[in-house]
Amino acid sequence: MDEKTAETLALAAGLDKAWANHRADVLAALQTQQSHRGKLPRTRNPADEPAPPWRLTGGENKA
């Protein structure tokens, strides 16, 4: 990612101070996020619903 694009994204996220004073950290964060996004499975099946862990099946010991 070129620095101009990175600056646009950082400022759009409201990270003006971080961009001014911790630019290397912001650039590293953008690189990290791009890497994560590339690895994240992205289903195209509309039937695949999100299921957070509070759907865990309950047991007799549940508080």
Place this chain on the structure above:
Amino acid sequence: MSAAPWTLTLAEASARIADGVLKPSALLASCLERIADVDSGLNACIRVLGKQAMAAAEKLDGESPRGPLHGIPVGIKDIIDIAGEITTCHSAQLLDNVKDADAAVVARLRAAGAVFPAKLSTHEFAIGGPAFDLPFPPARNPWNRNHHPGGSSSGSGAGVASGMFPAALGTDTGGSVRHPASACGIVGLKPTYDLVPRTGVFPLSFTLDHVGPLTRTVEDSAIMLEAMTGNSYRGDIAGGLTGLRVGYIRHFHEKDQPAHPEMAAALDAAAKLLEAQGATVTDIVLPSLNEFAVVNRTVLGSEAASIHEFWLKETPEKYAGVTRRRLLPGMFMTGADLVHAQRHRAKLLAAVEAAFGQVDVLLCASSMDPAAQIDNEPEVERTYPRQARTAFNVTGHPAITLMSGLAANGLPLSVQFVAPAYREALLFRAAAGYEAKAGFKGMRPPL
């Protein structure tokens, strides 16, 4: 001559208090003396609360024992509130953050008779560490002070392992109770998601955060969880391993993230021990650790960004560099990223639930490596994500880690057991059965 009280496990100290041969104030005094003796080299404590804890202990001296936690000193990770005390989260952002009330879990422990001798070091906001650019130094490993004690509940791990207190509270969002337990050779439990209330605990990621105990034995872990929940977990803890169906997840440490040879050998030895004790051990295949990890990072990043957004915008300079670098990616995640992660999370949860249709408990790695040197940043960064704990934050299943030996360099090795949701009693039975025969119970660092 009897052993100094600080050397006792929670259960041993509790029995002596119940028998009237040890007073809560004497136990606390011994623990405070131990803190004074060893903490200058370990940095487990951010603040020692000796005066407040002693006042509580002396009051308990005159009471009939309330239960097994009567007079037991419990260290508290400094992202968990104690009434009247500061919760710093080990950060310059919150140096004056005095709290009015106990966290719900602290209130339960206090009602059970626990006293609180110290607020403990953590990675900043349970994510940024080890760091040397914060108001407090990072905790160090009592087995070798040049090494990392694991994190983020690093003071909890170092403090329990070195005998400062028999138990501590930590929090676990991507493995932060189980990592210090693994690195410090003690027992770390992440209970089922939401079994232990999170009220009064500074959040890192709402749907991944868990509060759990760090102790020296499995029995002590069960005693702590009983007080933290009001449930019973010890009825079958000595039930042994005969007939237990264990699923061994080899691919986590053989293929997904190949483990250090000594860690891998300790896992195989654990599987053999379980079989020798009457368990049936079969291989189980789950999705790869990398799938769990990317879901964890996306959910954690998004939820943490929503918590830290104001400070990331207004006072980013007050974070340690490592904290900033770990929090900032969340500011660039999209709503679609988060929902995709939650949709894939459903598939991962279903896979683990399906495994529990075949076996009673799972056996797998916790850390892939012994603890790295604390000041070797590249090695800390390399080894930090090499673990199999995150998977069970994503799914919410209860998981426990305990010691499985010592590496040639003298640092602890570890194993992890996982059980179906709300089956902590079964988890304790499996872990206690292993602990009883493995030969590492009660090993302490040579401080």
